[in-house]
Amino acid sequence: MTGRRVSNQPRSGVAINAPQSQPDECQSDGHAKNRLQPSALYPVASNRDLGENWFDLVVDAPMLARNSRAGQFVQVAVGEEDEPLIRRPFSVCDVLPQPGPDAAQIRILYQVVGPGTRWMRSLRAGDSVDLLGPLGNPLPQPELPDDGELFLVGGGIGVAPLFLYSRELQLERPERKFRVLLGARRKSLLVGKDGFLEHGISIEVSTDDGSDGHHGNVVELLHGLVDGRPAGTVAGIGCGPHGMNVALRDFAVERDLPFWISLENYMPCGFGACFGCVIEAPAGSPTKYRRVCLEGPAFPAAELPAVF
Amino acid sequence: MTSLQSESGTPVAASRVDLSTEIPSPGGPLRLAHPIMPASGTFGYGEEFEPFVDPAVFSAIIGKSISRERRTGNPPPRTIETPAGMLNSIGLQNPGLDAFVESYLPRMAQYGVPVIVNTVGRTLEDYVELTRVLDVEPAVAGFELNISCPNVNEGLQFGLDPEATRALVAAVRAETKLPIIAKLTPNVTDIGEQAVAAEEGGADCISVINTLVGMSVDWRKRGSRLGRATGGLSGPAIRPVALRMVWQASQAVSVPICGIGGITRPEHVLEFLVVGASTVQVGTHLFRDPACLTRWLDEIRDLAHDEGLERLSDLVGTFEAAG
Numbered sequence: 352m353t354g355r356r357v358s359n360q361p362r363s364g365v366a367i368n369a370p371q372s373q374p375d376e377c378q379s380d381g382h383a384k385n386r387l388q389p390s391a392l393y394p395v396a397s398n399r400d401l402g403e404n405w406f407d408l409v410v411d412a413p414m415l416a417r418n419s420r421a422g423q424f425v426q427v428a429v430g431e432e433d434e435p436l437i438r439r440p441f442s443v444c445d446v447l448p449q450p451g452p453d454a455a456q457i458r459i460l461y462q463v464v465g466p467g468t469r470w471m472r473s474l475r476a477g478d479s480v481d482l483l484g485p486l487g488n489p490l491p492q493p494e495l496p497d498d499g500e501l502f503l504v505g506g507g508i509g510v511a512p513l514f515l516y517s518r519e520l521q522l523e524r525p526e527r528k529f530r531v532l533l534g535a536r537r538k539s540l541l542v543g544k545d546g547f548l549e550h551g552i553s554i555e556v557s558t559d560d561g562s563d564g565h566h567g568n569v570v571e572l573l574h575g576l577v578d579g580r581p582a583g584t585v586a587g588i589g590c591g592p593h594g595m596n597v598a599l600r601d602f603a604v605e606r607d608l609p610f611w612i613s614l615e616n617y618m619p620c621g622f623g624a625c626f627g628c629v630i631e632a633p634a635g636s637p638t639k640y641r642r643v644c645l646e647g648p649a650f651p652a653a654e655l656p657a658v659f
Numbered sequence: 660m661t662s663l664q665s666e667s668g669t670p671v672a673a674s675r676v677d678l679s680t681e682i683p684s685p686g687g688p689l690r691l692a693h694p695i696m697p698a699s700g701t702f703g704y705g706e707e708f709e710p711f712v713d714p715a716v717f718s719a720i721i722g723k724s725i726s727r728e729r730r731t732g733n734p735p736p737r738t739i740e741t742p743a744g745m746l747n748s749i750g751l752q753n754p755g756l757d758a759f760v761e762s763y764l765p766r767m768a769q770y771g772v773p774v775i776v777n778t779v780g781r782t783l784e785d786y787v788e789l790t791r792v793l794d795v796e797p798a799v800a801g802f803e804l805n806i807s808c809p810n811v812n813e814g815l816q817f818g819l820d821p822e823a824t825r826a827l828v829a830a831v832r833a834e835t836k837l838p839i840i841a842k843l844t845p846n847v848t849d850i851g852e853q854a855v856a857a858e859e860g861g862a863d864c865i866s867v868i869n870t871l872v873g874m875s876v877d878w879r880k881r882g883s884r885l886g887r888a889t890g891g892l893s894g895p896a897i898r899p900v901a902l903r904m905v906w907q908a909s910q911a912v913s914v915p916i917c918g919i920g921g922i923t924r925p926e927h928v929l930e931f932l933v934v935g936a937s938t939v940q941v942g943t944h945l946f947r948d949p950a951c952l953t954r955w956l957d958e959i960r961d962l963a964h965d966e967g968l969e970r971l972s973d974l975v976g977t978f979e980a981a982g
């Protein structure tokens with residue numbers, strides 16, 4: 352009676368691809384001891400210290416890597432047994448060697464901020480890490496006219512989903528013009544910048560203290576680049592700290608620009624079961640609140656409530 | 660520990676350990692393949708778990724509390740992690756009775772295991788009406804009355820006052836022959852008194868415990884980390900309290916007990932059985948490991964087998980008080 356795989360999709364139509372048993376992963380990596388379950392143990396390939404409390408975790412997980420799209424996240428079981436109790440959500444920052452059928456690893460870019468991420472920092476190559484996912488919805492690829500341009504706006508750790516997103520655009524929509532704008536408090540916190548450059552993706556940066564790029568915040572930088580462009584030629588994706596998300600929402604809504612903003616609400620389950628991660632839904636929706644994990648984590652700016 | 664010998668002298672396979680149990684009721688017993696169910700509010704309505712596990716791995720399924728009217732729930736933030744647990748103030752967000760019957764129940768029925776509907780109301784009449792409507796639905800195998808939710812100013816009053824609990828259960832009893840499980844709150848001084856009241860009212864089973872009322876305070880903000888002042892505490896932090904209350908309730912009544920609170924390992928299931936539960940529910944842990952049951956049943960069989968048990972139910976109520 353155990354183990355029957357049900358492949359239905361949740362009501363929202365979100366595709367969640369959870370591995371139930373993946374013989375290919377068991378065999379390919381030699382970690383036969385890892386019993387792959389829906390929340391599976393995956394071998395850590397590397398966990399690099401990038402400085403400034405940022406780390407770059409690479410995990411051997413072919414099934415996850417093949418199924419993950421930019422904007423989706425994995426829930427990491429941090430700690431031993433059940434302390435900390437609640438999994439921690441992290442965006443899939445990249446899949447290696449590249450998105451598509453050959454993908455074999457996923458990358459997580461994370462900042463150490465508390466007990467869960469401190470535990471992640473201690474992971475070494477060869478250790479196992481328990482991941483659940485990919486969860487949530489992929490980021491949309493908005494339609495734009497030929498002269499249109501897509502703006503990917505990241506603040507701090509919000510760069511993570513934008514990286515995979517720009518890789519997907521490069522591979523799948525080579526004709527699509529897009530720009531990556533990154534903001535941070537100071538130059539040394541512009542982690543992730545090099546990754547874009549390595550893939551030939553040009554980026555523009557802003558720092559609060561003026562130590563690199565535009566002196567100011569990233570929404571101001573966006574302002575300078577967008578204003579004056581013809582209507583209907585700009586769309587964007589944003590992901591950053593709460594303050595940036597609010598400023599970006601206000602910016603996009605005032606100008607009626609189609610921007611999607613990815614939220615990082617606290618998520619006890621990540622797959623829709625607890626109703627713990629909700630934000631207010633737009634007026635006229637069937638329910639007053641909606642689940643960020645299942646319906647998001649990115650939402651059109653115009654649909655975000657006054658307080659989120 | 661001696662291992663079981665079959666007549667031929669070879670050890671009895673662990674796979675033969677009988678995990679089944681039942682909840683008796685006026686309409687006949689509800690037979691369960693094993694004692695483990697999901698706890699209301701931590702399992703959605705089942706479909707959220709489909710990507711990870713067949714919901715039928717549980718012996719019966721219990722969705723989030725259903726009220727007569729649709730409920731929007733409490734303002735966010737609704738959850739916060741606490742040491743070895745979490746506080747929630749979801750506020751019983753649910754689609755309401757009509758939508759539940761129309762769109763959720765048929766889907767839950769498809770899983771092929773009994774569906775126990777957890778109901779909540781503001782008044783006695785609400786519970787009666789919920790039961791009346793649901794009792795005629797063939798997909799419904801039983802009721803769990805949430806008379807204990809700490810996050811709304813209702814329901815709970817029944818769970819706090821034995822007279823009200825007795826009257827409520829009796830009124831619901833008049834509407835159904837299906838099993839009635841009365842879910843009690845731990846936020847009382849004498850759980851035994853509440854359990855007796857529910858039993859006298861006609862409950863077929865007592866489930867304990869719902870969440871403990873707690874707070875998480877941001878002193879700089881001079882306020883709560885939740886959208887409301889208080890929330891319900893769940894997870895491993897409450898397991899010792901839950902075990903104690905199951906033990907006390909099981910001594911006070913003769914109907915079966917369903918143990919709930921902080922179960923995160925198969926051994927915890929056995930602990931609850933020892934103190935008197937014949938069934939259990941797993942809640943918060945499902946967020947961390949939604950498919951835990953696919954492994955637990957085998958592990959429990961092995962543990963029981965190693966202990967020389969032929970039937971898991973032989974463990975129920977075997978607790979020996981010291982002194």
Ligand SMILES: Cc1cc2nc3c(=O)[nH]c(=O)nc-3n(C[C@H](O)[C@H](O)[C@H](O)COP(=O)(O)OP(=O)(O)OC[C@H]3O[C@@H](n4cnc5c(N)ncnc54)[C@H](O)[C@@H]3O)c2cc1C
Pocket residue numbers: 424435437438439440441442443444459460461462463464465466467468469508511512614615616617618619648
């Ligand atoms: C969809 C999503 C994608 C994310 N992607 C990334 C990423 O790519 N890189 C990255 O560094 N961080 C990311 N985060 C944030 C990351 O989940 C938190 O930083 C992490 O949970 C902190 O855990 P901790 O135990 O170290 O710190 P804690 O002390 O537990 O928390 C520090 C802060 O993180 C928040 N937090 C804790 N647990 C959760 C949770 N389960 N869900 C949401 N927030 C939480 C807390 O509210 C607090 O503000 C993402 C969050 C979400 C919801």
Ligand SMILES: Cc1cc2nc3c(=O)[nH]c(=O)nc-3n(C[C@H](O)[C@H](O)[C@H](O)COP(=O)(O)O)c2cc1C
Pocket residue numbers: 625627698699700701723724747749751777805808842868869870892893894895897919920921922940941942943944
């Ligand atoms: C997020 C959340 C929502 C809950 N919602 C309900 C509910 O709607 N009705 C109910 O009777 N109990 C509800 N509960 C209580 C659980 O069913 C259970 O009694 C409690 O969490 C203790 O078990 P646990 O420690 O295994 O989680 C909820 C618990 C949590 C964590």
Ligand code: FES
Pocket residue numbers: 617618619620621622623624625626627628629642643644645
């Ligand atoms: S995190 Fe549980 S419903 Fe979204």
